[in-house]
Amino acid sequence: MGERSLIFDTTVRLVFDAAVVLSLFMLFAGHNQPGGGFVGGLVGAAAMSLRYLAGGLDELRSLLPVRPWTLLSIGLLLAAGTAATSVVTGGPMLEHAAWGAEVVALGHVSVTSALVFDTGVYLVVVGLMTTVLEALGDEVDR
Amino acid sequence: MSVLLAVPIIAPLLGAATSIGLGKSRRAQRLVGMSVLGLVLVDSAFLVWRVDTSGVLVAHAGRWRAPVGIAFVADRLSAVVLLTSALTLLAVLAFAIGEPGTEDRHVGFHPTYLILTAGVSFALLPGDLFNLFVAFEVMLMASYVLLTMGGRADQVRSGMTYVVVSLVASSLFLLALALIYAATGTVNMADLSEKIADLPPGLGRGLAVLLVVVFGIKAAVFPLFFWLPDSYPTAAAPVTAVFAGLLTKIGVYAILRTQTVVFTGDLRPGGLLLVVAAFTMVVGVLGAVAQTDMRRLLSFHIVSQIGYMIMGIGLFSVAGIAGTILFVVHQIVVKASLFLVAGLIQVRAATDRLDRLGGLAGVESVVAALFALAALSLAGVPPLSGFVGKLALVQAGAEGGAWMVVAVSLAVSLLTLFSMSKIWSAAFWGEPSEPLAPRASRVSDRRWYLMLAATAALVAASLVVSLAAGPLHRYSTRAAADLLDGSDYVGAVLR
């Protein structure tokens, strides 16, 4: 790593949180509007790549409480688990259920099991991107 | 009943996810891998029984109905290939656990292997071409990783060839999909079989040949096979065994599926397939005769044997396709067991160069017996399983009046026997160029017997194929009749 650039560092700090919020928004909006787990995951992973560009692998590792392949594992479990759940209950693969409830201050909130699937995809994408950064970035840096 | 269709795809994926999480404990990973594959095996056995007694089984994912939704379909053909694949995958995983090396050293082996399993099952069950594409990609992605696991220079070199060739094939596949969709407005195979018939015949034939090229690259038929003998031998022994047994046969399965269900009547490129079949057999076996490494030699035989399967498809008769199905089942098992024997020899003698091996028959008589059974079966010596498959194919060829290709196939059988006897006399008879080290210095007894048992189980499975030849041939004939008629399949998917 060369010397850290002040301008780039500051910009990344400014953009990072907004990008993570945007990626979460896309994850939740994906059911009825443009977005979804994959696109959300890509935006999240892009935010992480920015942090990696600014501060190197150490900064990237400090962002995540777990190793990247744990994210991959959890994501795949969630996605495949959603597909399996509907089979266990007697339906075809990937059949989804929806629940709705009135929540104080938020109004009517509806949740579908597709959200669990999408979260799985989100985690897989973020996990994959960080694995790529670890694998291809690690040795090149040193 | 959709459980039967879901388990072979979802269970390995869940297993892979768990296996990544269990990265620290190899013992737990092994337990997960073996139990998932055991589950898939039991499930596919049920699937065979179920589709044979009560017809084509269909599950619409998420209740979105075909042709727009994604359908998973099992008929007699996919069920029997799935059963054979599951058996082979299980035996090879047991071998891999025993073999010192790949599986010990790499955390990623078990997850990748399970993803490969999911890809193979997925490739056998989809009801539309696009999911067939996705399934191939899942399978290939796992195979890229398995092939280059270890990262040696020769693995990287041959892996690069393999990946780029597969990618070109995938791009062609996608191009074919785009053309098919533009022409018909659907990619569902059952729907296509009705809509392709309405197209101008020239367009229909063009699409059929394009798909033959795409799957021909995956199945390694002449002249698209050059990547195979170059890349397969560089992988670890169990990986090569599972590739040799399964991956090319999935390509053959895709040719069989698309050329029978999707394209009907005179759109089928029968003559082209017969010519390709003859060249594949001859070029493959001549390549094998020239080789001096055991695994490279066997790799050329993969190509040669693919020719027999294409020959059965090219005849487009019930007897021919029944012969192909029988032959695919036999080949998956026998090819994998031959490569496992090669792996045993590699572990025992630390080389697979034929000029350095020798005298193994006296030292390791069980290995010699296993090799002899598998090799004679490959060459088609009665009463072993290869004979059963070849007899069915030759009879079908004679019925169909394709005398040229029948003659070629018989001559190629002789050459196969010749090159198998070359391995036998070089590796098992004679004297080694340097004396063999005692077995204990190479591998512990426990590992050795596990590997031996896995290989023996596969060879025993090939014996079962020959013992149960009668019922199996009747089953294949029913499967072939279903494929050529197609109305059951179409009705079940679109109903």
Added chain:
Amino acid sequence: MTLVLAFSAAVLCGCGTWLMLDRHLSRVVVGVGLLGHGVNVVLMMAGVGGSRPAFVGGETTDFSDPLPQAMALTAIVITFGVIAFLLALAYRSWSVTGDDQVEDDIEDRRVASAPPVELDAQSADDLGGSLEGEP
């Protein structure tokens, strides 16, 4: 519009194929990416717009065809994953061999290192004769 798309697909596929024939792995990787994009453009062209929405039906008939878009998205994801793997492989090749050229395969090297075939006088004459006979 369709002509522009067809033209760009042709250019992308052509450039991709050309780059893939290069001996440098880095160019091969770029070529694979371009070819993938070209095919995706073809896939986008395959859709027929102006039909009714799938599943829900209704009176509107100006819907674009969603299926090719879904397929192209899936294909993009797959290409993305494969290119990441190819890059890792190319990097590994660079760190093992020191450059990013594709090496000759085993068969080529064997042929190159094989001792030259000794021709006896008769067959050498035949060979020479046939060579001279050519225009």
